[in-house]
Amino acid sequence: MSQSSATLNAPQAETQVHVGLARMLCGGVIMDVTDAEQARIAEGAGASAVMALERVPSDIRKEGGVARMAAIDKVLEIQAAVTIPVMAKARIGHFVEARVLEELGVDFIDESEVLTPADSEHHIDKRAFRVPFVCGATCLAEALRRIGEGAALIRTKGEAGTGDIVEAVRHLRLVNREIRMVRSAPREELMAIAKELRAPYELVLKVHELGRLPVPNFAAGGVATPADAALAMSLGAEAVFVGSGIFKSADPARTAAAVVKATARWNEPAIVAQACRESGAPMRGQSAAAMAPDERLATRGW
């Protein structure tokens, strides 16, 4: 890349460029796709980005095995098919998969618990990359640890591949509740809160000052219908990721368009009702509450 001498390379400028892209995705829907055909359907339905992966989460659950980054040919095929940003998933801690995706020119990397973790203790040092990262979080402390490592965007983990929104709702509510707690705490208590949360002090201070995360927070993991998307937005999510919910539904193009519609105008029941009516039959789904602890993907990472 050659830019003029006036180009800023300071980490702060880099952060602004990366968090800036996350802000541009707000109000939109990011859809999981496994090939060019699906990517075109997503773009045509108004998706603001697509997420390239090998198998959608519900198939990963069903088929088992080790879930890895998508095949290179698939990522390239998807990039060639659409003009919207292309994201791709790398395994937790697998910084070489992330380097490969960066090399391919992927616009955003999801260090994702949906794939089989490559490192049981450490996440990727995301500041060392020229592309932004999104990471899942179940609570404020986890979100702040990922932001501390350089994540430019946070999403709830939810429980991917279930079509059950309950875990995403739990994570959104918990993060919001903890933010309110940090916001209202007196300044001198913030260090103890940081110690308690096991989160970086500077970021706890930032949350105290802003009353929100320093990066956008999106919903993911179990969003299956236009109403689910609108629920997540109502609980403060700034955009939604939809995985299995689109391409495991009866009519992916219609479901995709309906979820986009409901997300853009989530606060208007008449519009959400229209979107629900226009949507294809949703994926069948699987109750997250009925799952054994070792079947849960949200427990991966810390």
Added chain:
Amino acid sequence: MQVGVLALQGGFEPHLAMLSSLGVAAREVRSPLALREVTHLVLPGGESTTLHHLLELFGMWELVRERHAAGELALLGTCAGAILLGRAADERQRPPRLAVLDAELERNAYGRQRESFSARIELEGEPLEAVFIRAPRIVRVGPQARVLARHAGDPVLVEAPGVLAATFHPELGRDARVHRRFLGLAVRGAIAV
């Protein structure tokens, strides 16, 4: 005057915050009804294909064009918003454009996110920190439009009667000059501040 920010998708929050810092309580515009009530509208950054899709879906695409043509609606477009305001350098390039700005814009002209950058540009003789995110490039400026700022020779901020377009994101910085300029755009029946 009544200022609105198109809030269907994209970086509308930072625009609302920037306008608020100037003492302007802008409203979020998501419907034709709200669109009819504003004299100044920001088309934010986001995905231009998504923004076009939603503007069409909710019956606002032609309405933006009509109200602007009637001199009732001043427009500020940043990044994706600027793409929609101008014309396509290549007619086959999606999405369709409003063509209310006499300039041609090429999408994703600098490359992918890896090639996004921030740079110091100059506006009205003073420096401005500009963030370019998967930015478009203005490849031709017609006689109706005037270039206000450049980066590496390319126009990055252009103005025409009732329209202002930036290929960067003035809403992500602290410098409010672009927004002030936008608020100064004249529309019929409204007094500019």
